[in-house]
Amino acid sequence: MALLEVRNLKKYFPVQRSLLEILSSRERKYVKAVDGISFSIEKGETLALIGESGCGKTTTGRLILRLIEPTSGSILFDGKDIVKLRKKELRQLRRRMQMIFQDPYASLNPRMKIGNAIAHPLLIHNLATRKEAREIALKMLRRVGLTPEKEFYDRLPHQLSGGQRQRVVIARAMVLKPEFVVADEPVSMIDVSMRASILDLLQEFKKEYGLTMLFITHDIAIGRIIADKLAVMYLGKIVELGPVDKVINNPLHPYTLALIESVPSIRRRKRARRIKITGEVPNPINPPSGCRFHPRCPFATKKCSSEEPKLIEVEPQHYVACFNPLIKH
Numbered sequence: 001m002a003l004l005e006v007r008n009l010k011k012y013f014p015v016q017r018s019l020l021e022i023l024s025s026r027e028r029k030y031v032k033a034v035d036g037i038s039f040s041i042e043k044g045e046t047l048a049l050i051g052e053s054g055c056g057k058t059t060t061g062r063l064i065l066r067l068i069e070p071t072s073g074s075i076l077f078d079g080k081d082i083v084k085l086r087k088k089e090l091r092q093l094r095r096r097m098q099m100i101f102q103d104p105y106a107s108l109n110p111r112m113k114i115g116n117a118i119a120h121p122l123l124i125h126n127l128a129t130r131k132e133a134r135e136i137a138l139k140m141l142r143r144v145g146l147t148p149e150k151e152f153y154d155r156l157p158h159q160l161s162g163g164q165r166q167r168v169v170i171a172r173a174m175v176l177k178p179e180f181v182v183a184d185e186p187v188s189m190i191d192v193s194m195r196a197s198i199l200d201l202l203q204e205f206k207k208e209y210g211l212t213m214l215f216i217t218h219d220i221a222i223g224r225i226i227a228d229k230l231a232v233m234y235l236g237k238i239v240e241l242g243p244v245d246k247v248i249n250n251p252l253h254p255y256t257l258a259l260i261e262s263v264p265s266i267r268r269r270k271r272a273r274r275i276k277i278t279g280e281v282p283n284p285i286n287p288p289s290g291c292r293f294h295p296r297c298p299f300a301t302k303k304c305s306s307e308e309p310k311l312i313e314v315e316p317q318h319y320v321a322c323f324n325p326l327i328k329h
């Protein structure tokens, strides 16, 4: 059963208008950060959301935890639409869903001892006495490899390395034994030498708690290691979605292929079609007409600039939004 199901989710951020624009009553503009995406994550499964910076990944993660309000669409968690939940119900749900942010330093209070930071969620949700919370936090510190735990308990965030800080953030997210976690580029700001051990730690918690996870990354190679399914996002839209093996071995969207080809460790030596895209992600205030990828796509035809392709199932479980999907190569 799907633990999370997102249907036609949209988030448009209004753009600040200048005084001149207001006076000339020019129409309000919007950043279409997320523009009608749908996907589901089965219980115990990890979906990796992949794409270049600025394509709407973080906004998607924040919408799902309802840290921001969607413009439209629905988010079903365990069958309930969380967009419609009231404050009290949302509070109860918050225990079951956690987020791990990209920057561990920014997500920790610089003046709070890290042990107390881990104990804090237990106290907020009235799940333990101070003494019990301290004991649990100590166990958690040990569990995430910050030992001797009694020494680490009293440290402040600035006294730790980036990798150690991210371990604290993970411990704090896991202390409530959540069912669902959004991990937003959890290793992108961590020293390369420590990335693998942090990913391992997440995988261990996933197994132990039967976690369901949305893992956000710009790095398709990390997505391949950590996820069961991949969703490739471009300018607010999902352009390809499917099981990891199918997407990596048989990418259907030229953008997916380009992402794969940009990573030496997973690119294939022999491929009939080579592809390299240039330029940057266009501005989401005025996205290109038709298929948003068409200005950067080497296979674009006339149709691609006028019509928008829908996400369709090309082989079982494997979806693509492209008029000229790549065939086996």
Ligand SMILES: Nc1ncnc2c1ncn2[C@@H]1O[C@H](COP(=O)(O)OP(=O)(O)O)[C@@H](O)[C@H]1O
Pocket: 013, 014, 031, 032, 033, 051, 052, 053, 054, 055, 056, 057, 058, 059, 060, 284
């Ligand atoms: N609070 C906000 N107000 C206005 N625009 C925003 C806001 N948050 C994100 N955006 C814009 O939405 C787009 C998608 O951003 P984001 O979701 O952070 O992408 P990603 O995580 O893939 O890099 C970007 O163009 C970004 O500038």
Ligand SMILES: [Mg+2]
Pocket: 057, 058, 059
């Ligand atoms: Mg982001």
